Amino acid sequence: MDMEQSRQKRSFAPRALPHEEYFAPGHRGCQGCGPALAFRHILKALGPNTVVAEATGCGEIISSPYPQSSWRVPWIHTAFENTAATAAGIEVAYKVLMRKGRIPEERINVVAMAGDGGTGDIGLQALSGALERGHDFIYVCYDNEAYMNTGMQRSGLTPFGAFTTTSPAGKVSKGQSTWKKDVPAIAAAHHIPYVATACISYMSDLYRKILRAAEARGPAYLHVLAPCPTGWRYPSEKTIEIGRMAVRSGVFNLYEIVDGKKRLTVKVRERLPVSEYIKAQGRFRHLTDEDIAYIQRRVYEEYEALLAEAAQI
Amino acid sequence: MARIVGMEISAACSEAVTLADADVIAAYPITPQTHIVEHLSEQVADGRLDAEYINVESEHSAMSCCIGAAAAGARTFTATAAQGLALMSEMLYIASGMRLPIVMALVTRTLSAPLSIWGDQSDIMSVRDCGWIVLFAENGQEVYDMTLQAFRIAEDERVIFPVMVCLDGFHLSHVIEPVEILDRAEIAPFLPPYKPKYRLDPHNVLTMGAFAMPEYFSEIKKRQDEELVSSYHVILEVWREWEERFGRHYEPLNPYRVDDAEVVVVIAGTFAGTARVAVDRLREKGIKAGLASLKLWRPFPRDDIKRLFARRRVLTVVDRALSVGGAGGPVANELRAAFYHEDGRPWVASFVAGLSGRDILAEDFVEMVERSLEYAKKGEFPPYEMYGVRE
Amino acid sequence: MIEVRMHGRGGQGVVASAEMLAVSAIRDGKYAQAFPSFGPERRGAPVVAFCRVDDHTIITREPISVPDVVVVLDPTVLRAVQATAGLKPGGKLVVNTCLRPEELARDLGVGGCTVATVDANRIALQFIGQAITNTAMLGALLKVEPVASLEVLYGLLRERFPAVADMNIQALQAAYDETSVAEFVMGDIVMGDKRKKLVTDLPTWRTIDHACIVFEPGSSVQYYTGDWRSMRPDWNSEKCVKCGKCWMYCPEAAINVDEHRDYKVDYDYCKGCGICAEECPYGVIVMVEECE
Structure with missing residues (x-):
């Protein structure tokens, strides 16, 4: 089945997904790499008329050791903090070259991909500029919640309490001392046509959102939680389960904002205690029950606020 | 048209x-x-x-x-x-x-x-x-x-x-x-x-x-x-x-009255125009001066430099940039390096001038050339000189 | 000077082993260096680390290409790398395996060196509860090449890892005691080339690609990440309902579907992460030890 059939049927069961692989095996990702799985399916959903600009980071380094590449679509890496700008350059180039009749008129998905640091820390300025200018492109943040490429240093998107090598738990520290930066909200503040959060454990939700992002005329921002066994300290076979727990506990919520209207796309009937998610990962091993209770309270409040916001519309 | x-x-x-x-x-x-x-x-x-x-x-x-x-x-x-x-x-x-x-x-x-x-x-x-x-x-x-x-x-x-x-x-x-x-x-x-x-x-x-x-x-x-x-x-x-x-001619080092010159001013950019005026004045004073306006910086025109400057006595190199803590103006140093192994290499006088829009007048070029010749007479050159700075 | 090269997989503590060895030697009053080899490979990929020990100051910064001792922390690495490459004639090969030295030497076709083996996986499982073999293999190494004293190393472990020091010390001591050593006078240090393509024809500056462009899409298929695997997914096709979840969740795209809609693992690329087994709703897939 190709993507067009899946799209028409709006069916994203595993057997209905495209068989073409645009992210080739042989990449150097860790065993159980969440981001690699995200790349694989994002490209399946978008198909071959896609060009990817990727930031320095795990995704770049595991996929492009010269003279090999895992990419079966045109792909470019230039630097760390500028992926949105690089993608913007590609987008306008296609636009003007088509207008001038130098290249054939066709729909090409221009995709920028960066990790959480490349998006929300060092890449935030370029991201904001590109969103504000309204380029017709899809920005994908694959969020593994720290600088995993350089060995697990904290980013602004590392969750509260998590141990990283630069937010270690020590005698006077509980690990990351700040709450996760809400980059999707920052993206939404640019009033772009489409913003969504997604997780590799909810594949049909992810597919639906990639397709909506591709259909949007103008910038689309997709924030994909992609668990990392190496940095989060859980066994490699648990990648999908950990993502599922992040959503079921309300730690990471799946929603979309279409033309400013927010909607929860995966509603959790019975919420999992946050402690189950936290205790499944070594990066939170040092937290006390009290710490976990604090996180639980805040997660609860945020989830209720999200429900209220989504219900108003 | x-x-x-x-x-x-x-x-x-x-x-x-x-x-x-x-x-x-x-x-x-x-x-x-x-x-x-x-x-x-x-x-x-x-x-x-x-x-x-x-x-x-x-x-x-x-x-x-x-x-x-x-x-x-x-x-x-x-x-x-x-x-x-x-x-x-x-x-x-x-x-x-x-x-x-x-x-x-x-x-x-x-x-x-x-x-x-x-x-x-x-x-x-x-x-x-x-x-x-x-x-x-x-x-x-x-x-x-x-x-x-x-x-x-x-x-x-x-x-x-x-x-x-x-x-x-x-x-x-x-x-x-x-x-x-x-x-x-x-x-x-x-x-x-x-x-x-x-x-x-x-x-x-x-x-x-x-x-x-x-x-x-x-x-x-x-x-x-x-x-x-x-x-x-x-x-x-x-x-x-x-x-x-x-009909317009370009070359890596645009020469002016260089053929018989004993001392050649080297500069990149628009002040080369003023330097031409200075060369004429120096000639009037009987000093065999010339000018090379550097048009191509990268790739470094090594052969042109050697050809044009071999057997000159002195180069007066005017850099509009300071290599802070370094050994001289950037252009001057690359010229020095280009000649290091050459016989009959010219003396290189390095001047840093025209920083932050400060003007370089024709008379300043005249002064820098005359100073270069004095250094040559003594056989002693400072690594570089910040021209016109108040002491 | 004794030069040691250690082979293992990313995440197995290979670099930490070399470091602990060097620090112990330094505490013993010797001079030592430990250093890793950096590359893009991640957790599970074959990695190497190095250690040099001498009575005198070591000033060289050269890589260790002719080691006195090679230590292999993970038996499955032997499929992926030529562990004996450059081993000094009469040098020592120390391997974590359930095989006897004679069996290993025969399997690998090596001679002209000392071979020491120990079942560090079993020891680690017994004392530590997980197949983390780096401390056990330090015990095996010190048995054949006493570059540092056990006592100093134990002290270091207690200092660095107070919570888990005792179990690691037990594992180390057990490995030290159980390591079997045999010397093979005859033959050469060679190892059968196991599909590993040796890069001999690297491009010159004249032939290297313009701007580092990769012209072949998806050319990473030339790199067999199956070598990273220490556990393999085993399929019981009869129970399979062909739901495709294993295929969908594989981060390697290493599960293929054929015309009968049968799902098959491509062991050339499967890294053995275990997601397919974990996510299979019908228990079709189980993870088994690669070396069994």
């Missing part, structure tokens, strides 16, 4: 970009580059130039956009100065390493701190090793001509490197001069539409910007260096063709 127009030199630069039919312009405003990008914005707004003008949020993104656009196959232009160049310096190295034929006008200006918007060449000298072809313009006509030449050189399949055209901030960028403007029919055979050899194309899949392990890196850099060095021959070829078509 070509016609002579009195216009601001920044506008002449923009006119050249319009004539080149650039596809993508990404720029961030900074003094003294603003007139170039304002003029270009107008050209695009009026439909005179069918291009996409991206108002990026920083110079870093300006160069990143240019890289993306050039990789996608567009003829791409940007302009900046000083802090802007420093901010985009990371991307300058990448544009060269990825071999993307971007053209940039650099309106040279000093680097902070202290903040100073005025002109000198501190900015370009800070990125000497970034792997771009670097041209220096001396007047408005050269800015116009070199901007057009830059696209042709950059896109030549034997080259495929980014090219920077340096014009001195204010002293050149904000001056109104007569400039001979060409029309599309005249330029078309010289600069045909850009046909990229490699580009991001879903129908011909490439991976650009792969990372290299140590066993590949040196070979890749060696290839980059060899090909930048050999772009010299293409640059000369393009300049010869330019002369045939349009």
Whole structure:
């Protein structure tokens, strides 16, 4: 089945997904790499008329050791903090070259991909500029919640309490001392046509959102939680389960904002205690029950606020 | 038909970009580059130039956009100065390493701190090793001509490197001069539409910007260096063709009264004009002076330098940049190095002058030459001298 | 000077082993160096680390290409790398395996060196509860090449890892005691080339690609990440309802579906992460030890 059939049927069961692989095996990702799985399916959903600009980071380094590449679509890496700008350059180039009749008129998905640091820390300025200018492109943040490429240093998107090598738990520290930066909200503040959060454990939700992002005329921002066994300290076979727990506990919520209207796309009937998610990962091993209770309270409040916001519309 | 127009030199630069039919312009405003990008914005707004003008949020993104656009196959232009160049310096190295034929006008200006918007060449000298072809313009006509030449050189399949055209901030960028403007029919055979050899194309899949392990890196850099060095021959070829078509002559070191000169002033940029005036005065005083205006900085024109300067007694090298804590002006030091193994090498007197827009008068050039000759008489040269500084 | 090269997989503490060895030697009053080898490979990929020990100051910064001792922390690495490459004639090969030295030497076809083996996986499982073999293999190494004293190393472990020091010390001591050593006078240090393509024809600057462009899409298929695997998914096709979840969740795209809609693992690329087994709703897939 190709993507067009899946799209028409709006069916994203595993057997209905495209068989073409645009992210080739042989990449150097860790065993159980969440981001690699995200790349694989994002490209399946978008198909071959896609060009990817990727930031320095795990995704770049595991996929492009010269003279090999895992990419079966045109792909470019230039630097760390500028992926949105690089993608913007590609987008306008296609636009003007088509207008001038130098290249054939066709729909090409221009995709920028960066990790959480490349998006929300060092890449935030370029991201904001590109969103504000309204380029017709899809920005994908694959969020593994720290600088995993350089060995697990904290980013602004590392969750509260998590141990990283630069937010270690020590005698006077509980690990990351700040709450996760809400980059999707920052993206939404640019009033772009489409913003969504997604997780590799909810594949049909992810597919639906990639397709909506591709259909949007103008910038689309997709924030994909992609668990990392190496940095989060859980066994490699648990990648999908950990993502599922992040959503079921309300730690990471799946929603979309279409033309400013927010909607929860995966509603959790019975919420999992946050402690189950936290205790499944070594990066939170040092937290006390009290710490976990604090996180639980805040997660609860945020989830209720999200429900209220989504219900108003 | 070509016609002579009195216009601001920044506008002449923009006119050249319009004539080149650039596809993508990404720029961030900074003094003294603003007139170039304002003029270009107008050209695009009026439909005179069918291009996409991206108002990026920083110079870093300006160069990143240019890289993306050039990789996608567009003829791409940007302009900046000083802090802007420093901010985009990371991307300058990448544009060269990825071999993307971007053209940039650099309106040279000093680097902070202290903040100073005025002109000198501190900015370009800070990125000497970034792997771009670097041209220096001396007047408005050269800015116009070199901007057009830059696209042709950059896109030549034997080259495929980014090219920077340096014009001195204010002293050149904000001056109104007569400039001979060409029309599309005249330029078309010289600069045909850009046909990229490699580009991001879903129908011909490439991976650009792969990372290299140590066993590949040196070979890749060696290839980059060899090909930048050999772009010299293409640059000369393009300049010869330019002369045939349009009658204006270019060479890496433009000489003036050098044939019998004992002492030669060497300078890059627009103050070479004033230096010519000084050379005439020196000749009147009986001093056999000459001038070499440095037009090609990268690739470094080593052979021209050796040919032109061998057996001269003294070179008076005037740098508009200071290598803080270093051993002399950047141009002076490279000239010294070029002659290190040569017999009969000239003395090199290094002067740092004209920082942050401070004027260099003809009489200053006269003074610097006379001082150089005195040093030569004594056989003793200071490593460099900051000319005109209050003691 | 004794030069040691250690082979293992990313995440197995190979670098930490070399470091602990060097620090112990330094505490013993010797001079030592430890250093890793950096690359893009991640958790599970074969990695190497190095250690040099001498009575005198070591000033060289050269890589260790002719080691006196090679230590292999993970038996499955032997499929992926030529562990004996450059081993000094008469040098020592120390391997974590359930095989006897004679069996290993025969399997690998090596001679002209000392071979020491120990079942460090079993020891680690017994004392530590997980197959983390780096401390056990330090015990095996010190048995054949006493570059540092056990006591100093134990002290270091207690200091660095107070919570888990005791179990690691027990594992180390057990491995030290159980390591079997045999010397093979005859033959050469060679090892059969196991599909590992030796890179001999690297491009020159004239032939290397313009701008580092990769012209072949998806060319990473030339790199067999199956070598990273220490556990393999085993399929019981009869129970399979062909739901495709294993295929969907594989980060390697290493599960293929054939015309009968049967799902099959491509062991050339499967890294053995175990997601397919974990996510299979019908228990079709189980993870088994690679070396069994």
